[in-house]
Amino acid sequence: xxxxxxxxxxxAELLRExxxxxxxxxxxxxxxxSAALLAVPGASVYYRGAAVTYTGVARSAFLEIELExxxxxxxxxxxxxxxxxxxxxxxxxxTWGVGETGAAGPSGNPYGDAAGxxxxxxxxxxxxxxxxxxxxxxREANMLRFAxxxxxxxxxxxxxxxxxx
Numbered sequence: 220x221x222x223x224x225x226x227x228x229x230x231a232e233l234l235r236e237x238x239x240x241x242x243x244x245x246x247x248x249x250x251x252x253s254a255a256l257l258a259v260p261g262a263s264v265y266y267r268g269a270a271v272t273y274t275g276v277a278r279s280a281f282l283e284i285e286l287e288x289x290x291x292x293x294x295x296x297x298x299x300x301x302x303x304x305x306x307x308x309x310x311x312x313x314t315w316g317v318g319e320t321g322a323a324g325p326s327g328n329p330y331g332d333a334a335g336x337x338x339x340x341x342x343x344x345x346x347x348x349x350x351x352x353x354x355x356x357x358r359e360a361n362m363l364r365f366a367x368x369x370x371x372x373x374x375x376x377x378x379x380x381x382x383x384x
Contacts, residue, residue: 222363223255226370230377231256234265234315237382241373242311243269244282244303246294247323247337251366267311272303282306295320295332297348300340308342315343315376319369321351324358334358337365339372344380347372 234241243253253269256262270281278284284306292298300318308316321337322328328336335353340346351368353361 220251220254220258220363223251223366223370224258226367226374227255228259230370230374231259231262231265233374233377235261237314237377239314239377239382240265240267240312241315241317242267242307242313243317244307245269245271245317245319245366245369246273247321247362248319248366248369249273249323249362251362252317252319252369255366255370267313270307278303282310293330295322295328295330295336295338297338297340297350300338301342301346301348304340304342304348313343315341315373317341317369317373319365321361321365323361323365324356326356335361335364337361337368339365339369341373341376343376345376347376 245252250271272278300320304316304318318340322332324334327333334356338350340348
């Protein structure tokens with residue numbers, strides 16, 4: 220987790236300067252994105268909260284998302300990452316929503332994605348999504364890489380957006 224702190228600190232500074240907030244929804248990163256943002260002193264100014272929706276039960280309970288209401292959307296996809304990012308943003312009243320979903324390993328997921336697959340999305344003043352494939356089966360290493368890339372994508376979006384604060 221130590222490797223996540225410099226980027227989380229840069230994100231925290233940007234959010235504070237801009238008077239903006241963030242809400243996080245992660246699955247296979249397992250809370251590492253939130254942990255990194257919360258490790259920065261003063262997080263209560265910009266951090267609205269998070270959900271780790273690793274299971275359908277958690278997704279239903281925390282986000283009230285039922286996939287049958289979203290034809291063609293499946294977990295571990297960019298459309299799903301965009302959906303969870305937008306939903307957590309709305310539910311927690313944040314400027315930004317960040318979503319991450321994938322297959323950490325050591326095997327793939329039921330949708331045919333290999334271990335090391337994740338999709339990341341940012342919802343807010345700038346919207347973007349991407350897929351990352353590490354090609355690795357190491358669960359812990361993938362979780363850390365997913366969190367690193369999620370923070371990178373979010374910082375890029377922050378730097379592209381006009382300030383709302």
